[in-house]
Amino acid sequence: PGRLVCVGLGMMLGAHIGPRARSHIEQSDVVFAAVSDPLVELWLKQMHQEVHSLQPYYAVGKSRRQTYREMVDAMLVEVRAGKQVCGAFYGHPGVFAQVAHDAIAQARREGFLAHMEPGVSAEDCLYADLGIDPGRYGCQHYEASQFMFYRRRIDPAAYLVLWQIGIAGDRSCTRFATGPALRRLLVERLIEDYPAYHEVIVYEAATLPISEPRMERVKLRDLPDAQLHMHSTLVLPPAAMLQPDPDMLARIEAVERADM
Numbered sequence: 001p002g003r004l005v006c007v008g009l010g011m012m013l014g015a016h017i018g019p020r021a022r023s024h025i026e027q028s029d030v031v032f033a034a035v036s037d038p039l040v041e042l043w044l045k046q047m048h049q050e051v052h053s054l055q056p057y058y059a060v061g062k063s064r065r066q067t068y069r070e071m072v073d074a075m076l077v078e079v080r081a082g083k084q085v086c087g088a089f090y091g092h093p094g095v096f097a098q099v100a101h102d103a104i105a106q107a108r109r110e111g112f113l114a115h116m117e118p119g120v121s122a123e124d125c126l127y128a129d130l131g132i133d134p135g136r137y138g139c140q141h142y143e144a145s146q147f148m149f150y151r152r153r154i155d156p157a158a159y160l161v162l163w164q165i166g167i168a169g170d171r172s173c174t175r176f177a178t179g180p181a182l183r184r185l186l187v188e189r190l191i192e193d194y195p196a197y198h199e200v201i202v203y204e205a206a207t208l209p210i211s212e213p214r215m216e217r218v219k220l221r222d223l224p225d226a227q228l229h230m231h232s233t234l235v236l237p238p239a240a241m242l243q244p245d246p247d248m249l250a251r252i253e254a255v256e257r258a259d260m
């Protein structure tokens, strides 16, 4: 019977792939590639002779939701045909990425074996390059558009990471960039919780061993005019001190006393 494995390739070409991901790629009957760079596709083709790119499903003016459905279908057709199918995704296949989760859920609903192999995500590279430990002050992650569409409770004593900042505010799900006007709205929202002159970081992990990560510091109020891409992530360092909770501390003290 067919089965599906979705694996992560990591962010940097050739440098982040794990042994399990590699062996799934090599041993599957067919490989589907959801990668952002044609070079990564060429690299995959060295590991397997039948690599189908999922990239052509993207199109300007086409809803990404439709694109994702078609990607899931393309993989499922092969699983139903009894093939061992591998979906190879850049980064981590299940981090801010719906297709692998959807495809695995669909395959399981139809009774096939399906699972995910994790990979090195943009998040992992960000922690390494920017020297951030998410456990130090805590770290909130949101998709930038979702962050704009819904009321969220921001804790400015923690890190805040906004994904897909380059298409923040795109309600149509069809665009590959949004402009300064929508970004100004995002900044207005952030200024409710952060000083306008707070220094934020536009982050782009290196995807080739010969390139450097982009770690550009800009003032929050200047963000609308910053250069942002599809592969940019925005990091807001903490802007406030951790607030002690005296009530909880007193209750803990009471427990400690009772334990003695």
Ligand code: SAM
Pocket: 011, 090, 091, 092, 093, 094, 095, 096, 097, 120, 121, 122, 123, 162, 163, 164, 165, 166, 203, 204, 205, 206, 207, 230, 231, 232, 233, 234
């Ligand atoms: N699954 C991917 C991962 O594991 O990192 C994330 C896919 S998500 C659809 C795309 C978003 O990931 C981008 O908008 C950006 O926020 C982030 N991203 C992708 N490539 C990046 C890079 N080279 N550097 C920093 N962030 C990146």
